[in-house]
Each structure stands twice: as structure tokens, then as C-alpha cells.
Amino acid sequence: MPNTAISVSDLSKKYDDRLAVSHINFEVPLGTVCGFVGPNGSGKTTTMRMLLGLITPTTGQGHILGEPIEHPEKYLSRVGAMIEGPAFYPALSGYENLMVLAKLGGFPIERVQQLLDKVGLGDRGKSKFKTYSLGMKQRLGIAAALLPEPKLLMLDEPTNGLDPEGIQEVRALLRDLANEGTTVFVSSHLLSELEIISDYIVMLRKGEIVFAGPIGELMAQQQPTIIAKSLLHSDLARIVEISEKAGHHAVIRNDSVHVLAEMDWAPVLNKAAFDAGITLAQLAPQLPNLEETFFEMTGDK
Amino acid sequence: MFNVVKAELRKLRRPTLFFGTIGAAIFFTGLITSFIYLMIDSPQGNGDRGRSISREILELASGSVNGFASVGGFLGIIALCVFAAQTAQEYTYGTLRNLLVRQPSRMKILIGKFISMSLFAVVMISIAAVISIAISYFLAPGAKVSTDLWFTSDGFEAIFTTFVNVTISVVAFGIVGMVLGLLLRSPISAISLGVLWILIIEVLLMAVKNSLQSWLPGAQLSAIASGGTLDLTYKHALTVGGLYVAVGAIVASVLFVRRDVAN
Ligand SMILES: Nc1ncnc2c1ncn2[C@@H]1O[C@H](COP(=O)(O)OP(=O)(O)O)[C@@H](O)[C@H]1O
Numbered sequence: 314m315p316n317t318a319i320s321v322s323d324l325s326k327k328y329d330d331r332l333a334v335s336h337i338n339f340e341v342p343l344g345t346v347c348g349f350v351g352p353n354g355s356g357k358t359t360t361m362r363m364l365l366g367l368i369t370p371t372t373g374q375g376h377i378l379g380e381p382i383e384h385p386e387k388y389l390s391r392v393g394a395m396i397e398g399p400a401f402y403p404a405l406s407g408y409e410n411l412m413v414l415a416k417l418g419g420f421p422i423e424r425v426q427q428l429l430d431k432v433g434l435g436d437r438g439k440s441k442f443k444t445y446s447l448g449m450k451q452r453l454g455i456a457a458a459l460l461p462e463p464k465l466l467m468l469d470e471p472t473n474g475l476d477p478e479g480i481q482e483v484r485a486l487l488r489d490l491a492n493e494g495t496t497v498f499v500s501s502h503l504l505s506e507l508e509i510i511s512d513y514i515v516m517l518r519k520g521e522i523v524f525a526g527p528i529g530e531l532m533a534q535q536q537p538t539i540i541a542k543s544l545l546h547s548d549l550a551r552i553v554e555i556s557e558k559a560g561h562h563a564v565i566r567n568d569s570v571h572v573l574a575e576m577d578w579a580p581v582l583n584k585a586a587f588d589a590g591i592t593l594a595q596l597a598p599q600l601p602n603l604e605e606t607f608f609e610m611t612g613d614k
Numbered sequence: 615m616f617n618v619v620k621a622e623l624r625k626l627r628r629p630t631l632f633f634g635t636i637g638a639a640i641f642f643t644g645l646i647t648s649f650i651y652l653m654i655d656s657p658q659g660n661g662d663r664g665r666s667i668s669r670e671i672l673e674l675a676s677g678s679v680n681g682f683a684s685v686g687g688f689l690g691i692i693a694l695c696v697f698a699a700q701t702a703q704e705y706t707y708g709t710l711r712n713l714l715v716r717q718p719s720r721m722k723i724l725i726g727k728f729i730s731m732s733l734f735a736v737v738m739i740s741i742a743a744v745i746s747i748a749i750s751y752f753l754a755p756g757a758k759v760s761t762d763l764w765f766t767s768d769g770f771e772a773i774f775t776t777f778v779n780v781t782i783s784v785v786a787f788g789i790v791g792m793v794l795g796l797l798l799r800s801p802i803s804a805i806s807l808g809v810l811w812i813l814i815i816e817v818l819l820m821a822v823k824n825s826l827q828s829w830l831p832g833a834q835l836s837a838i839a840s841g842g843t844l845d846l847t848y849k850h851a852l853t854v855g856g857l858y859v860a861v862g863a864i865v866a867s868v869l870f871v872r873r874d875v876a877n
Pocket residue numbers: 328329333351352353354355356357358359360876877
């Protein structure tokens with residue numbers, strides 16, 4: 314038994330003439346919750362589709378639970394998935410929709426009601442899918458993914474359209490599943506939705522990996538930043554100038570200057586600003602904020 | 615594969631779909647069968663496209679299934695719609711990805727779908743057969759048609775043969791529907807193209823050039839249902855129709871197995 318749930322090497326997918334996923338490499342260890350994050354259009358769904366045998370990669374290899382992705386029949390019975398939002402037959406009830414998949418997979422039909430209860434749809438199982446709210450549809454999608462009691466669960470943006478409470482519930486559910494030994498590979502375009510529950514992060518930007526590893530490493534990668542505010546807004550550009558002259562990259566963001574520097578350079582900046590006749594209203598280290606790192610790593614620079 | 619069939623049957627037994635389809639089949643069966651007996655003396659004819667079906671023909675051992683055989687073409691169109699919709703909707707609803715995650719063998723999905731829809735078609739055909747024969751039996755005395763030969767052993771053989779022919783025809787129409795559904799990936803386009811082709815384009819083409827009827831797919835499949843027509847032999851219809859269906863099915867399934875599922 315391998316100790317990686319997912320491993321891919323040099324995996325690419327070309328649509329028309331563009332690489333939607335470009336030569337990516339990463340591994341997800343068994344038993345972890347892995348957040349798969351990147352802005353919209355960065356290739357998360359495309360990657361997941363390749364891992365499930367729905368689309369053929371243009372280059373590269375992948376292994377799921379030790380089996381090559383060219384042979385999805387060897388591993389899919391141990392995998393649950395919801396890709397690109399919940400898709401069901403609108404005229405069938407939630408219960409009937411799950412029954413279709415339970416029959417197809419040959420799973421015990423008692424699981425259908427159990428899972429509806431588990432995701433909080435126990436009393437709405439008889440209603441038609443088309444009458445469900447987006448949150449209920451997402452939960453039915455998660456229930457469907459849980460039908461095979463999966464070793465590996467792949468969920469594509471399961472918190473899309475959920476209210477904060479719903480997001481909390483999904484997080485709690487995923488954490489529970491992980492504690493029971495399920496490997497969870499879950500995508501989102503927001504790192505903040507996943508950072509609390511993820512042990513592992515794979516970050517995509519325009520089809521390329523910008524980070525893959527334990528979440529602790531991502532925190533450690535965070536650049537130390539000083540945030541400076543001046544009394545006069547017009548002085549911000551001069552603070553940037555002073556910082557850049559001293560060799561520290563600086564940008565104006567939200568009425569303040571973000572300077573890439575350790576906190577011990579702050580007194581130097583303070584003095585330089587004072588000498589230039591600028592009064593600083595605030596000078597503080599940036600608190601650890603993965604979201605900031607995320608936008609820096611995945612945004613357009 | 616057995617699991618695919620069971621899963622598909624759950625979709626087909628949806629009340630609106632099931633009773634809607636069977637209801638339409640019963641309606642056409644009743645209409646066309648009654649027409650033959652109630653209009654038997656009409657100068658406009660009592661069969662399709664103004665043909666006359668005489669008392670002498672109806673009194674033969676095969677008389678009981680004249681109505682049923684004429685309904686075959688309509689049942690075929692109903693099957694085309696159902697097969698097309700049930701196949702193409704997997705694309706429009708995005709549910710194909712769920713099916714393929716649970717059963718990655720795409721060929722098994724296709725064959726399982728085909729088997730379950732064919733079972734559905736056989737149920738529809740059986741109901742139509744019973745209703746058509748019953749209506750014929752009850753209307754025959756009023757139309758002064760003798761039913762003496764209908765339930766002899768020759769009569770039962772005719773019923774059996776017609777049932778087999780209608781089933782071949784209807785299932786073949788269904789395959790055409792599946793092929794259109796797989797190629798066009800939209801129920802509306804698949805159904806409109808299929809129905810438009812069979813009910814309008816082929817009819818126009820044949821009106822322009824009658825000899826075309828030996829080569830048009832819809833005409834072949836309809837002719838199979840009635841065991842051949844005056845202009846089309848059964849063997850010819852089976853060969854040419856079978857060829858169309860086989861080529862279509864092979865092209866569509868190769869495409870289905872290879873094509874990315876990216877919606
Ligand atoms: N079927 C498709 N045909 C063409 N381009 C596609 C298709 N699916 C996705 N793409 C493109 O591939 C890129 C990645 O898309 P996707 O994997 O859906 O990103 P994400 O899930 O991260 O939002 C996007 O630029 C998207 O437009």
C-alpha cells in the first residue's frame with residue numbers, strides 16, 4: 314500500500330491551444346486534508362477531472378491510491394467525488410437521485426437514508442432536486458460522494474454558495490471524515506475557507522503549481538511585511554520611494570504602504586520618514602495572514 | 615452492467631416519464647387502430663397516407679395485428695424521443711460525470727442504458743399490442759369484419775411475428791435516438807432533428823423522388839415494423855436499416871468512449 318493518496322507528475326491538459334493545466338507535480342499523503350486552492354480558471358476542476366478519468370491528460374502521469382489514472386476502474390470504487398458543483402436529475406427527489414448512484418455502484422441502499430441524515434437532508438429527501446436551495450444541492454452532492462465510504466474524497470468547491478454556517482458544517486464534516494481515516498482533497502478559490510482544516514495545501518496559478526506542501530511550510534514562506542500609514546495620503550508614494558531606495562520592495566495597498574522587510578527595519582523607516590518631514594500614523598508588523606500570501610502567490614503581479 | 619441497468623430503470627420509472635410515454639403510446643394505438651375499422655368504407659382510405667386496408671385483408675389470420683403494425687412507426691418515434699432524451703440529458707444535467715465516477719467503463723454505461731431503455735420499449739410495445747388487438751376485436755363486428763381466423767394457430771403466429779418486427783423496428787429507432795443524443799448532447803436538438811427528419815424531411819424527399827424510399831433510414835425502420843411493404847421487401851429494409859443503425863451506433867460509441875467529459 315503506497316502512502317500517497319494522489320501523486321501526479323508532469324500532468325498537463327491542453328484545451329484548443331491553451332494549457333489549462335501545465336506540467337504539474339504534487340503529492341497528497343494518505344490521511345490528510347489537502348486544500349487545493351487557486352483563483353477561478355486556474356485549473357482545479359480540470360486537474361480533478363483528469364484524476365477521475367473523465368478527461369485524458371495531454372502529458373504526464375498520475376496515481377490515485379497507487380493505481381494509474383489510465384485505469385480508473387482500479388481505484389474509483391474507493392473514491393467519492395463531486396466535481397464542478399452538484400449535478401443531479403431535477404425531476405427526481407434527492408433520495409431517488411442517490412438511489413440511482415447507489416444502484417450503479419452496487420452499494421447497500423440503507424446508506425442512502427443514512428447519508429441524507431448525515432448531511433442534514435433527512436427530512437427533505439422526498440422533495441425533487443429542482444426545489445432544493447444551492448446549499449441543499451451542495452449537501453446532496455457531498456452525500457453522493459460519500460456513498461462508497463471512500464478512502465479518498467474529492468470535492469470541487471463544496472462550499473460554493475453556502476452561508477457561513479453551512480461552510481462551518483462542511484468543514485466540520487470534512488475534519489470528522491479525516492479523523493476517521495479518509496483522505497480529503499478539497500478545492501476552493503479561497504484559501505481562507507480551507508486553511509483551518511487543511512494539513513496540506515496545493516496551490517495553483519494559471520495552471521501551474523505555486524506551492525505544494527504542509528500548511529506549516531506555507532506559513533513559513535510568508536514574507537515579513539511592515540505596514541506603514543502616513544497622516545497625509547499624499548505622503549504614501551514618498552514612503553514607497555524611501556523603502557525602495559533602501560532596497561525593500563514596497564507597494565501601496567488600502568491606504569497604507571506594505572514594505573517587505575523584517576520588523577527591525579521599522580525604526581530606520583520611522584527615522585527616514587521623520588527626516589523627510591512625513592508623520593507616520595501607524596507602523597506595525599503585518600500579522601500572519603495566509604490569505605495575503607495566497608493573493609500574492611496566485612494573483613497577477 | 616447489471617447495476618447500470620438497475621440504476622437506469624430507476625430513472626425510467628419516474629411517473630411523469632413512464633405514464634406520459636405509455637399514455638402517448640396508448641393514444642396513438644387507439645387512434646390508428648380505431649381509424650382502420652371506423653373508416654373502413656371511407657373513400658379517403660383507412661390506413662396511413664390514404665391507403666385502404668380492405669375487409670379481405672383484415673379477415674386474414676394476420677388481421678388482428680394490422681392496427682398494431684401500423685402503430686409501429688409511431689412507437690418508433692416515441693422510442694427515438696425517449697432514448698435520445700435519456701442519453702442527452704446526462705450531458706445537459708452534467709450527471710454523466712457522476713455515472714462515470716461510479717462506473718468508469720463507458721461501454722458498460724452505454725450497453726446498460728440501451729438494455730434498460732429497450733426493456734422499457736418492450737413494455738410499451740406489449741401494452742400497445744394488447745390494446746390494439748383488443749380494439750380491433752371489439753370494432754370488427756361493427757365493421758362487418760370476421761375474426762374467425764384471428765385466433766387460430768396461424769393467427770397467433772402472425773401476432774408473434776408482428777410483435778418481433780415491431781420490437782426490432784422500435785428498438786432500432788431507439789438506437790437512432792441514442793446516437794443523436796450522443797452526437798448532439800442536447801435532448802432538444804436530438805429529438806427535433808430526429809423527428810423532423812423522419813416525419814418531414816424523409817416524406818418530402820420521397821415525394822420528390824419515390825425511389826429514395828429504398829434508401830432512407832426512417833422508411834427502412836418503419837417498413838420492418840410491418841414486415842415489409844408493397845414497395846420495400848422485409849429483407850431489404852432489414853439490411854439497409856440495419857446498416858444505418860450499425861454504422862451510427864459504432865461511430866457514436868467510439869466517440870462516447872474517447873471523448874472528454876468536460877461539462
Ligand atoms: N471544456 C473546456 N474547453 C475549453 N477550455 C476549458 C474547458 N474547461 C476548462 N477550460 C479552461 O481551462 C482553464 C481552467 O479551468 P478550470 O479547470 O475549470 O479552472 P478552475 O476549476 O480552477 O476554476 C480555464 O481557462 C477554462 O476556461
